[in-house]
Amino acid sequence: MxxxxxxxxxxxxxxxxxxxxxxxxxxxxxxxxxxLRRDGPLDGGALGGLAGRVQPTDQGVLWGAVELHNGTDHTVVVDEVTLTGVHGLTTTAGPFVWDGTRYPVLGAGSVAIHGLPLPGAWDALERHSPRGYRIRPRTDDTIEILYEFAVPARDATLDGLTVSYHIGPFAYRRYFPASLKLCPSAATVCTAG
Missing domain, CATH: 1.20.5 (Single alpha-helices involved in coiled-coils or other helix-helix interfaces)
Structure with missing residues (x-):
């Protein structure tokens, strides 16, 4: 040969x-x-099992039950945030991110559920797009993922949200079970399912 x-x-x-x-x-x-096959190293807490009655005077609802934290030595870059298991909810704004500057304004790290319009002091909080948002490594700061929903005509739910992100060339997807149930004010019982 x-x-x-x-x-x-x-x-x-x-x-x-x-x-x-x-x-x-x-x-x-x-x-x-x-x-994307792995959860990856992104830390986060999710308030699951939230239920809230929408009041007749509400112009909508702000929901922010997922806080994210980067405990790695590398910057996390958020690529996409999507809701999962949505039934009867109409998104009017979001997703958007509130960074660590929310603590002194809110007096807490998470909004959970709040009727719209928001308190005037909250206008100072900048709404960042999650796409391309960079979570710094090894800080105590967390970010909160938020959505605004229209007032539902009947009971409405969601199961949680999924965050797609990358660290350098490594891509990940992480699901956060943060169930929510919103009930119109006429409902007699409003409990998380």
Whole structure:
């Protein structure tokens, strides 16, 4: 067999191995634009099982029951936030992010449920887009993911939300079970299911 043929077969073999190794890395580590398979290291707390009665004077509802924290040594970049299991809710604003400046204004880290319009002091809180939002590494700060909903005509629910994010070239997706039930004021009982 000529030397050129052996060299050619060796190059083809190495190319096949490189393709296989790349495919394994993408599948195992969630690299690249393919399916996101792992929760990853993003920390977060979710207030689940929230239920609230919407008052006749409410112009809508603010919901913010998920706080995110980056305990890693690397910057987390949020790619997308999506609601899951939504039934009967109409989003009027959001998702948006409130950063650590919310603590002195709210007196707490999380809004949970609040009728609209919001208190005037809350106007000072900047609404950041979650897409591209950078969560600094190793800080005590958290961010809160928020949505505004229209007043529902009947009982309305959601199951939680999913945050897609990346750290360097590694892509992740994490689900936060933060169930919510909103009831119109005429409802006799409003409890989380």
């Amino acid at each position: 000529p030397v050129q043929s052996i060299a050619r077969e060796r190059r083809i073999g190495l190319a096949i191995i490189a393709v296989l190794v790349t495919a394994v890395l993408i599948g195992v580590f969630g690299l690249g634009p393919g399916p």
